[in-house]
Amino acid sequence: MKRFATSPTEVKLLLSVDYEIFGNGDGDIECCVIKPAERIRAIVEDAGGVLTLFVDALEFAAMQEVDDLRYQADKVIAQLQAFVSAGHRVELHLHPQWLNAHWEKQHWSLDHRKWRIGDLSRKDVHQSIQYGMNWLLEVLRTTDPEYRIVAFRAGGWCIQPSANTLKILNNEGIVIDSSVAPSLRETAKEGWFDFSEAMTKPYWRVRDDVCKEDHEGSLWEVPIAVGNLAPIKHLLAIRGSQGGLAQGCRGKYVKGGALYSRYLNKLRKFLSLGKSMLDFCTLDEDTIRRVADYWVHAHSHSINTVLPVVAIGHTKNFTDKSAKTLRSLLDWGVQNEVVFTDYFTLLDAIYDSERNNKNG
DSSP states (O other): OOOOOOOOOOEEEEEEEEEOOOSSOOHHHIIIIHHHHHHHHHHHHHHOOOOOEEHHHHHHHHHHGGGGGHHHHHHHHHHHHHHTTOOOOOEEEEOOGGGTTTTEETOOOOOGGGGGGGOOOOHHHHHHHHHHHHHHHHHTTTTHHHOOOOOOOOOOOOOSSSSHHHHHHHHHTTEOOOOOOOOOOOOOOSSSSEEOOOOOOOOOEEEEESSSOTTTTEEOOOOBBBEOOOHHHHHHHHHHSOOOOOOOOOEEETTEEEEEEEHHHHHHTTTEEEEEEBBBBSSSSHHHHHHHHHHHHHHOOOSEEEEEEEEEEEGGGOOOHHHHHHHHHHHHHHHHTTTEEHHHHHHHHHHHHHHHHHHO
């Protein structure tokens, strides 16, 4: 039975997946990307949902240029085309350390000085976005000649400072950023982000700063949903969370070239107890519902008539436990008569809401 009937707001669930291998080039395409993406798709379709893949275009474009790896890029291309043909969406995700990547002695040589898109020169930001956009559109317009990319997510959420990136996204026709996780922050110098001062809204217009509303801005920030949890419940969720890798997937976590173990990643979660993204790869079945409920109730009295709830996952981290958590989130959506949607469709709802607010 629907539990969000206290407001005229329509709740919309967006299921987003960062589609990529590891940041240092580790990872088998089949086990870290292709198979888990198919598994996620099957679960989502079984519930009548729609999936958005945020595709790290630069890494797959780099693979396509290497004779020994072109078959891997071909598998990715075939999968993306199949997803779009089935009604799912593909949007742009970038890890700019893949700019000018080189395949040397059976491993990738990447420029980790370019880890954070927020630190890049305007020229490098433009090159990253334009190259990634062009590659994706070439792939997708084979299936749908009118395909349009409307949304972006920065690699590692490292979009700040965001002025250059937002301006170039706008110039390239992208109208949504979905990099912000309100109230969360990462202090590691290699991959920092700070959303502690982000707007407390379900979405907002931006121009230069992803965290600040600007009514004259041409882009929308549609943030990843974040929920407050009792520290003890969050602690138990972390202790019981997956924190693992998809079956057969192997690789090392890095940030800006610095190696991070899974244990260090878990430690960093311990140090940020009380707040969590709506992440179906790191939360358990009960906690994912708590975070979703928190986000909806926190924004249920918004003047807007649409309330996006953005969930996130990663192909390389999709385990058996992740599958249970994703099903739990989908069940939550069905039980509460939440609308499954994507960023492209969401745009119309946002613009309708904006017009209604002006007319009202």
